[in-house]
Amino acid sequence: MLIRLDLESNEPIYIQLRNQVVEGIAKKQLHPGEALPSVRSLAADIGINLHTVNKAYQQLKQEGFILIHRQKGVVINPDGVPQADEAYMNQLKFKLHPLISESISRGLSEKEFLEVCSDIFSDFNKGGEKYE
Amino acid sequence: MLIRLDLESNEPIYIQLRNQVVEGIAKKQLHPGEALPSVRSLAADIGINLHTVNKAYQQLKQEGFILIHRQKGVVINPDGVPQADEAYMNQLKFKLHPLISESISRGLSEKEFLEVCSDIFSDFNKGGEKYE
Amino acid sequence: MLIRLDLESNEPIYIQLRNQVVEGIAKKQLHPGEALPSVRSLAADIGINLHTVNKAYQQLKQEGFILIHRQKGVVINPDGVPQADEAYMNQLKFKLHPLISESISRGLSEKEFLEVCSDIFSDFNKGGEKYE
């Protein structure tokens, strides 16, 4: 899977990396049980420090997306990703709130906003990046 | 207008403050031309550092939400808030992308996601918190 | 509060440190809302690296024992420590199991084992180290 990072972004690298893995799962480029690169090799590949990769992996582990075997390395959780629960829904609303609030203040209608969301969903369903 | 801050959040206080002002505009609790408290008085009111309030105001000014006159004080932009342009739409998509990607990976359907958004829009339209 | 670490132990330093804080809470030497030393000062005090202290603090935060304010520093969770739930009880049993299994195989009776536990409880109730 291709990993895209913006080293100049305010977004911490380990967060970007974490998001890329989640995105890979969402796009079905990464499947339950599938192995991920080792901390060291991924760090070397994308030219960042292994601790940064490790931090991303630790967070993904803590969130239930991946398992880390001490020796065998890292795999996507074979039992599938933890499904959205109430805690996640609250977190999601909390993150959406300021985005929607600013959109309204800038004159975007609900319809327009939902279309933007739908467009993004389409990107995932089409699996446009499946063959990278 | 009531300002709600969570001093224990990871979200920087100046960002929370900025978001609260934007939310006030979205809820029509703050109108174009309306005066905002001075940096000093607001800082005293909510018990935070002067610099923090200033940083929030500077960002709001830079984004075109407010005007800061050295003498006359701070007012909501009388010409109205800058409408969503292409740059904003891109930024919006950029912020929505990881939220949607995680939602998909957690098994949320597009329909469910859009409903969450609609629910949040409803909160704004009802103006439920207008009189706080 | 006095922190005792064995730098030669197999037990990782950050785990020992985490345990010492939990012990401080159990002994009521640390109270809800009370401030803990900053990462840097504690690291300097006990002569270890600040990242090691940080790792302990991060785990304590994740477990709900402490709050970490970006600027104000670290405090014991003012709302009190999260109470034992089912997950904790299972974890506790899981950790006790091998201890009890070995004790039985070494000929310790249940009564003797429970006495050992009671003795340790007494140490806490007497608050023997309250004035360190």
Place this chain on the structure above:
Amino acid sequence: MLIRLDLESNEPIYIQLRNQVVEGIAKKQLHPGEALPSVRSLAADIGINLHTVNKAYQQLKQEGFILIHRQKGVVINPDGVPQADEAYMNQLKFKLHPLISESISRGLSEKEFLEVCSDIFSDFNKGGEKYE
């Protein structure tokens, strides 16, 4: 005897294996003088590395639970397991201490804690798993 290993646990496999043997002794599924599988066959049976089984056996030997004869193979110590001595009692207290300290901080009473222990003892006395 059934060996249960969690290859995805943080607990090293050789420790888990060692604990399972001790548990077998505690449950009287393994008796003094009884033969254990050879390193090779056990490793093959449970599908783990030779070295790992060997490490577990070496530790059990060092602790006095088993004897390893180069030719005759591996047997549970015919003289019985070494009984709890002062060193063991200290080690036990040392391991119980953080468990009890966390339990107290989470609001568990001494009575509740001792009941958890008793429950685990019951599992052994009933020998519920003797025939697996």
Place this chain on the structure above:
DNA sequence: GTGGTCTAGACCACG
């Protein structure tokens, strides 16, 4: 070769 731990030192955002 894998992840886990620890150290050392640097820069940044925040208040």
Place this chain on the structure above:
DNA sequence: GTGGTCTAGACCACT
């Protein structure tokens, strides 16, 4: 001055 992030390099346990 606080924690957050990132880098670099080292040693260890496990398999």
